[in-house]
Amino acid sequence: MATDDKYDRQLRMWGPHGQKALAEASVCCVGSNAIATETLKNLVLPGVAHLTIVDEAVVESADLGQNFFVEMQDVGHSRAKAALKHLLELNPDVKGEAVQQSVTSLLEKDEGFFQQFTLIIAAQTPQRDAVALCELCHRYNKAFIHLRGVGFIGTIRLFAREHAVIETKNESDFGDLRLTEPFKELKSYAMSVDVSSSSMDEVKHAHVPYVVILLKALEQFRNNYNGRLPSTAEEKETFKQFILAMRRSDKEVNFDEALKHMFKAFKAYTIDSSVKAILDDAKSISGHEPNNTAFWIVAKAVAQFESACGRLPLSGTLPDMTADTDSFIKLQSIYRQRAEGDVAAVRASVSSFLSGTDGDSGAGTAVMGVINGMRDINETHHHHPTKIDDEYIQRFCKHAHSIALFRYRTLAEETKPDTAMKDNIRESYDEFTADETSSEVPWYLALAAWEVFREEKGYVAGAKTDHDHSDDTLAGDVEALKGCARRVCTALDLPADAVPDKYLQELVRYGGCELHTTASFLGGVASQEAVKLITKQWIPLQNTLIWNGLHSRGAVLEL
């Protein structure tokens, strides 16, 4: 029964296969500060497999005021160990390890260390180390999230060299009924239903599925218009009249549904250009990312299917509609059988790729090459072709029309002036000059300056240091930070004074302090994105969230 399962509610969101992905994920977090623990808490609860925390810090009393996962008796001990211990108490399913080392030294001595993880999170990691970690993640093909929080302000930056999503869960998905290109079985069934026959009784007539009504009206239209689809307003009206002519009474709900869904009969079958691009890519399969190999092999098979049939595999699901049980089941089985047939064709291609027997000279071998060089796809550990879960192929085919692929820019690309996304920043800056509330880009620029300040001065702007925390020092930090901001802005071809002084003053005022409130928010968003990256469901942020906690606004910008 469901109540035995503590994961019941989340299974309703990402399904058993999403849960399986989580339960196999190994997450590494650099940092054990509040942002780190708030993020990890939300990954331990839903049940990731393994957690590694890297931090050389020891617990100080200041931690107790913001980090829920350290306690008084932990003061003076390793913060990574303390945080891990308290986090693992949340869920006995999760295992973990604490590494009491600085990320800087780990990067120098043993960068291979990071190869073992699914996802690497860097919480409050200074820019230089974060850039280096991101490069490493690019090389090892790991998902990466960089988190930063200062006072009420923060950023979340995602990276994945290549992130393939089958289930994008697009809310405006209309489904795939093939009304304009009915396959043989569908068409012959629709034509076999004689709506105009007087022998059809009232009940039956009021329960003809709207799919059948639309197919019949469209057939009639095409016979009159050289096989075209209705396109002008006039033609659409004609089409509507064909529907109304079949109707016996305005009480027939199925005809209301037909009129409501009429627009689906006006749009010729198309494959979204982004899906097409993925399929084109898949045709040259070698050299793709090892951890997406299953994706690429099935994509290649689907591409082959598409080349041969001019369409994608049928999704096979039928929405609820007014229909009598017999008609509905009949229609459902027509769609389902066709979908199963499509899956079988794709499955056959996949098998031939895997066994290297496909006719496409070279491609099979290329696939073999990719497979042999990878660590694992689906539980295969040996150097022979692996098997791809049939369930995965089915899921791919069902969602083939909405698959998506994301390639993220690295932090190095973001921060180098010659590769920075100057256009996006400029556009957002222009929005800001038109309306201060419509863009958070000044916070991004201010934080970039703040990082430069830290890099150059060796301390955080406004931080209490050994010397006196006088107003003079603060004013000095503000001036120095203004200088950094001018350089950052100039390098991005923005006006040198693009960041208003009040933003910089505010950052200096925080003195680098971490607030639990901000950590809680950033940890929530970061873990949500981590779930998307791990389960490969939904569309992850691209690629940066800028959080303005002063006005409860979170803007997304690709950088």
Next chain:
Amino acid sequence: MTSRREAHLKEALGDDLYARVKRSRLLVVGAGGIGCELLKNLVLAGFDDIDIIDLDTIDVSNLNRQFLFRKHHVGQPKSTVAKESVASFSPHTRIQAHLGNIMEPRFACRYFSQFDVVLNALDNAKARSYVNSICIATERPLIESGTTGFKGQVRVIGGDVECYECQVQTNTEQTFAVCTIRSTPDRPEHCVQWAKYLYELMFGDPNDDNLLADLKHELKQEEHSDHNGKLVADRFAENIFNKLFKKDIEQNRELQDMAKNFFRPPPIPLSLDGAMRLTDGNGNIHGANGNASSSSSTTNAGTPAAIAEQKVWSVHECAQKFIGAITTMYNERGDEVGTLQFSKEDPIAVDFVAAASNLRSHNFHIAKKSRWDVQSIAGRIVPAIATTNAIVAGLQTVNLYHVLEQVMLQEKKEEKQAANGTTHTNGVAPHSDDKRSGTQQISLINSKCRNAWLQLWDSKQSKLVIGERLSAPRPDCVACSSPPARVTITDMDWTIGDFVATVIQGALQVKEPVVYFNNDPIWQHQYDDEEDDMDDDNCPEMSLSGRGLYDGCIIDINDLSDWTPVEPTDDNPMGKEYKSFNCVVFADVSVGSCPKGFRIDRPPKFKPPPPTPAPPAAENGSTPTGGVKRPRDEANGEASGLPAAKKGKSDSASSSAAAAAGGGVGEGGESVHDAIMIDDDGDHSYKAAVPAKPHQGEGDTVADAMVVDD
């Protein structure tokens, strides 16, 4: 504790706000998914004095997100376990946990008056609406929250901004026509609702809302007892089965034939014997487009139990489960029968509802649903995860700081007035428990508070969280347009007669009062020409407490001498809408020093007259139109969880006022502390997209207007 542990916090908040945080009292309503997060956040946000209320006990399915609870806590009260978990982390914080329903009298106005701010972490519209009304009565700012799946929202309520009811959708729960449920179902949801009513009828104590209430008597006739007079459960179950799915359906069929209703196929009667033969079950998953339900042939993924539940039972299995659930209930849980309410966590209850609803679906040619889906529909289960709750609780905490800044402004103003010799009504100081005098309401409209919407992001959006300035209340809002009057008397031993004569007719000047408490009339005005004993239920000598009134209760006062004409109805043949208002009655011995032994803290404001046909909405999108705000895809007719962010709504209602209220960094003016957080004063509209409608197609039914997390 102002030790080093909070040095950072003090730095970021500034000394004044930090000090105000330290002496604030908070009420958190709900210790579920959001409540756990919130409690943790508040403790780490510097708050030292928090009450938390929840009526629930911990269930296994809470553990994936309600992180203050562990497996060994299952079955214990949420509120007290949450308190203990936080206390072990932060022993200096004073947390009071209450196990109970927020709607109990002990938590009424008197109780609410102790707090500076109320934070909701609730899971149902009824409680939200109630807390809203008490916060209006006691002038407490309220910070609302809700999540569903990856989406969430936070709203700030109080003083001069919209209340919960201002924006709530008119139809808060999915309702179906009576006849749809009783005789003409055409969707699985209708059958599930029917089965839930049936469950209450058979195992609980159905109230008047139960559309099948009249069937109770008929079901009783099916009871079968042995010679000792003991009920034989399996025989009873068989009788019930044949009555509900065969005899009643046969009747239905005849009625339909008589009505010559040709537009629906006649229902199929199903006897128990017949059902037992239907084993093929055409295991189709009709309309089950949800991701979880779709992986029908999965064998190696996830939890097998979950997958088994996604299978659709055959008619035969439904019949077995139906009989099984009834016999189990009577044979093993007989002592509970008559008291049960449907719970989505009770496996027998879910079995029963899944079986009964599917059998009825079979009767009416409706596709059957899996147990998993039925549980979702019946329990109005919203997929709830840790991540969204954390985000929303973070948004609530940010707004809490901003609310307190406004409270400080208000307090400064009142201090100044006090210094200038402005006195309170009747010259008596407000009740000592009352955190604020309440003579002036808090102003939030130009504050830094934001109603925040967390969206499900896709590549087309530039915002993950939309923060929207607060707006003025709807002038015709039933809840906040006429906040209750407030009267303080010495004690509840006053007689009703004295209270009516002195306070209601005297001070409040209601000439011909009718007074209701909990919808019961406790006083009806008598006209001189009426015969003395006729219809006179008044008990002038009885004490207020004798009639059930308590310190901080709310009464409803109508004035028969003043009315507006309305369309006459059966209930109101005279077509008179009397003027009325609500009134909070507090008891406080200290008002004994007042000349008459009572004090009017807030004069009455009559409720708005009944609605006239709605005027066309104002053209300017930035003024409150009073309309119900809905996501743009309303036309799709899906139950929507979230009121949409208002498109084109300015984030900057009045820039000059905003500056005065908050002050920018380094600005002087009315600043309340030395380090005010930055405030922007742009004055252009958002280009933000309206949030998309809530997630669909995963079997989640969002019934409440605000989204929920249980």
